[in-house]
Amino acid sequence: MSAHGTAYVPKSRLAKWFETRLPLVGLVHSSFVSFPVPRNLNYFWTFGAILMLMLGVQIVSGIWLAMHYDPSATAAFNSVEHIMRDVNYGWLLRYMHANGASMFFVAVYIHMFRGLYYGSYKAPREVLYILGVIIYLLMMATAFLGYTLPWGQMSYWGATVITNILAAIPVVGDTIQSLLWGGYSVGSPTLNRFFSLHYLMPFMIVGVVVLHVWALHVTGQNNPTGIPIKSGKDAVPFTPYATIKDVFAATVFMVFFAYWIFYQPNYLGHADNYVPANPGVTPKHIVPEWYFLPFYAILRAVPDKLGGVILMFGAVLILAFAPWLDTSRVRSANYRPIYRQFFWLFVVVCIVLGWLGAKPPEGGYVIASQICTFYYFAHFLIVMPLVGLFETPNRLPGSILESVTGPGKQVHGGSGMPVGAAAAPPSKG
Amino acid sequence: MKTTRVLAASLLAVGLSFTAARSETAHSPNPPRESWSFAGIFGKFDQAQLQRGFQVYREVCSNCHSMNLVRFRNLAESGGPGFNAGQIKALAAEYKVKELNDNGEEIERNARPADAWPSPFPNEKAAAAANGGKAPPDFSVLAKARTFERGFPLFVVDAMPFVGYSEQGVDYIHALLNGYEEPPAGKDVPDGAHYNKYMDGNLIAMAKPLSDGQVTYAKGANGEPVVPETVEQYSRDVAAFMAWAAEPHLEARKALGFRVILFLILLSGLLYYVKKRVWADVGGEVHGLQPELHKAG
Numbered sequence: 001m002s003a004h005g006t007a008y009v010p011k012s013r014l015a016k017w018f019e020t021r022l023p024l025v026g027l028v029h030s031s032f033v034s035f036p037v038p039r040n041l042n043y044f045w046t047f048g049a050i051l052m053l054m055l056g057v058q059i060v061s062g063i064w065l066a067m068h069y070d071p072s073a074t075a076a077f078n079s080v081e082h083i084m085r086d087v088n089y090g091w092l093l094r095y096m097h098a099n100g101a102s103m104f105f106v107a108v109y110i111h112m113f114r115g116l117y118y119g120s121y122k123a124p125r126e127v128l129y130i131l132g133v134i135i136y137l138l139m140m141a142t143a144f145l146g147y148t149l150p151w152g153q154m155s156y157w158g159a160t161v162i163t164n165i166l167a168a169i170p171v172v173g174d175t176i177q178s179l180l181w182g183g184y185s186v187g188s189p190t191l192n193r194f195f196s197l198h199y200l201m202p203f204m205i206v207g208v209v210v211l212h213v214w215a216l217h218v219t220g221q222n223n224p225t226g227i228p229i230k231s232g233k234d235a236v237p238f239t240p241y242a243t244i245k246d247v248f249a250a251t252v253f254m255v256f257f258a259y260w261i262f263y264q265p266n267y268l269g270h271a272d273n274y275v276p277a278n279p280g281v282t283p284k285h286i287v288p289e290w291y292f293l294p295f296y297a298i299l300r301a302v303p304d305k306l307g308g309v310i311l312m313f314g315a316v317l318i319l320a321f322a323p324w325l326d327t328s329r330v331r332s333a334n335y336r337p338i339y340r341q342f343f344w345l346f347v348v349v350c351i352v353l354g355w356l357g358a359k360p361p362e363g364g365y366v367i368a369s370q371i372c373t374f375y376y377f378a379h380f381l382i383v384m385p386l387v388g389l390f391e392t393p394n395r396l397p398g399s400i401l402e403s404v405t406g407p408g409k410q411v412h413g414g415s416g417m418p419v420g421a422a423a424a425p426p427s428k429g
Numbered sequence: 430m431k432t433t434r435v436l437a438a439s440l441l442a443v444g445l446s447f448t449a450a451r452s453e454t455a456h457s458p459n460p461p462r463e464s465w466s467f468a469g470i471f472g473k474f475d476q477a478q479l480q481r482g483f484q485v486y487r488e489v490c491s492n493c494h495s496m497n498l499v500r501f502r503n504l505a506e507s508g509g510p511g512f513n514a515g516q517i518k519a520l521a522a523e524y525k526v527k528e529l530n531d532n533g534e535e536i537e538r539n540a541r542p543a544d545a546w547p548s549p550f551p552n553e554k555a556a557a558a559a560n561g562g563k564a565p566p567d568f569s570v571l572a573k574a575r576t577f578e579r580g581f582p583l584f585v586v587d588a589m590p591f592v593g594y595s596e597q598g599v600d601y602i603h604a605l606l607n608g609y610e611e612p613p614a615g616k617d618v619p620d621g622a623h624y625n626k627y628m629d630g631n632l633i634a635m636a637k638p639l640s641d642g643q644v645t646y647a648k649g650a651n652g653e654p655v656v657p658e659t660v661e662q663y664s665r666d667v668a669a670f671m672a673w674a675a676e677p678h679l680e681a682r683k684a685l686g687f688r689v690i691l692f693l694i695l696l697s698g699l700l701y702y703v704k705k706r707v708w709a710d711v712g713g714e715v716h717g718l719q720p721e722l723h724k725a726g
Contacts, residue, residue, distance in 0.1 A: 085677055087496065
């Protein structure tokens with residue numbers, strides 16, 4: 001730490017007193033101020049910050065909504081409308097929260113595809129990556145629970161379909177289902193439970209996000225070349241360089257977010273959810289939110305219920321095995337001419353699956369879902385292991401700096417970070 | 430380049446095949462897209478239209494359809510039909526609501542501006558029993574609870590600024606009220622049902638509710654009608670009124686949105702230059718998604 005030119009040094013007596021008892025400011029300083037950031041990061045690397053912002057937006061707007069919401073089957077629908085009509089700026093809070101969930105998923109999908117493209121899951125970042133998969137799982141659970149709360153037709157029937165799916169799990173399925181229902185079908189006790197869990201899970205996400213950032217702190221960030229930081233010239237300190245870039249990107253993202261809130265607030269939802277829940281009337285098509293559609297298509301691609309459930313959960317869980325399924329020693333797909341084609345095919349397959357999930361499960365749609373589901377799994381189980389073995393990667397640049405300036409050229413101006421600060425991320429302790 | 434072309438081609442092929450598959454199945458036609466004063470970025474309700482629509486609702490629709498979430502006072506709030514407080518007080522006083530007095534007896538009193546719009550039936554079962562087994566839907570959020578699919582690629586266009594489309598529910602209501610026709614030969618219309626071009630399955634329980642000249646609108650200063658008293662005009666006015674009932678803060682939302690987005694765009698612009706300046710210290714930032722691919726090795 002002594003060679004660390006930008007380490008936090010407490011100045012006032014109070015700061016010194018506190019730092020020797022709990023080095024909290026030093027921890028924040030080394031994570032978000034002096035932390036060495038590869039200088040070649042592109043804008044796909046700003047989505048981590050955008051996701052933190054969205055988590056904050058969802059928690060704050062959610063806490064305010066909960067002050068006005070009534071989680072009982074008879075009152076829930078009208079209490080949401082009370083928020084929309086009578087609470088000051090209630091319409092803003094609710095549209096922010098409902099569209100915020102969608103924006104959260106937009107950002108997380110970009111973040112995940114970025115990780116998959118640049119090989120951010122490979123050693124030494126496996127744990128960092130798996131923590132990310134856990135956050136994604138928690139996000140999905142939170143979003144599903146939250147969509148139930150307005151207690152419209154799609155809320156009710158979505159909850160019915162998903163809890164029935166869980167019942168297909170062997171041995172424990174029925175128990176899980178009764179625990180979630182709190183009765184003989186989805187009803188008021190279910191809504192109470194879902195509200196309680198929906199309030200709990202975001203704080204679990206916060207906990208795992210802390211671990212995710214901690215793991216990032218240990219391994220350092222990946223970058224578009226996939227090669228590690230070798231000298232101080234490859235890196236810049238997090239503040240001000242990454243900070244200002246993240247703030248700029250987050251503001252642009254807010255423009256996008258605001259457009260949905262103010263001009264298309266119901267586009268990403270379902271009209272049926274403005275019909276109060278009615279156990280006696282089934283909607284014509286029960287469709288989940290857009291961010292679940294690829295998995296919904298996978299669920300319905302197989303005629304067997306248990307098989308569909310296994311594939312659906314498998315589709316998420318298989319992500320966690322990517323670090324060991326990918327056999328290539330090169331991280332970034334920029335240098336993997338063959339894998340890069342397969343990667344984009346995988347992106348297209350995911351989008352097509354999302355579209356198929358919104359279609360009725362009949363005729364050509366089922367066949368298309370089956371083909372896409374096959375590729376989804378083949379990408380992980382066949383393409384990742386085999387392409388890594390047979391592909392000849394392009395020549396990697398000698399260093400991050402070389403990738404930025406070209407070989408043999410000089411950088412103008414400053415020289416990034418002091419050498420030593422960037423060679424290895426500083427350890428805590 | 431090659432990858433991009435392959436992707437574009439495959440997306441297009443998939444898209445076309447599904448558009449084709451869709452048009453083969455029989456559907457009731459999609460409602461035509463109407464022009465509404467409250468559509469678009471600067472949309473605002475037409476106050477006179479909301480007042481006419483309210484008149485149609487009050488004189489015709491409210492005989493069967495409740496509007497539980499709308500209160501009398503809402504009709505005087507800004508961004509709505511724009512009645513004044515005195516008008517609303519007088520209007521409410523024309524209606525009776527039931528409540529319990531201090532002795533626990535049910536009494537009737539005149540409605541007040543804070544009361545919800547009174548339902549035409551004492552409860553949902555009574556509403557269903559009087560209407561062939563199914564209660565007429567409540568009007569409060571109906572304009573947001575109805576929609577229709579426009580399919581690929583229009584659904585993408587519908588989300589976009591300036592060309593976007595979020596009035597499907599209003600168009601559906603307007604179309605439905607104009608969709609009563611003689612059933613085509615061979616279409617079996619059972620008792621208690623009516624043929625409607627835009628209803629899913631073409632059968633609707635509600636009989637044709639509006640006819641020309643049914644509602645007498647206030648005349649203009651010269652004694653001439655301001656708008657025609659036709660089904661087409663009534664349906665347009667009542668659909669606009671329902672759009673307001675479903676989204677009473679629409680005007681405030683769009684006005685605030687414009688300011689928020691303008692502010693954020695300006696802030697982004699300033700931040701961009703701050704960022705550029707900060708990065709100039711280390712020789713500027715790398716642009717492009719795959720910088721190393723653009724550099725000659």
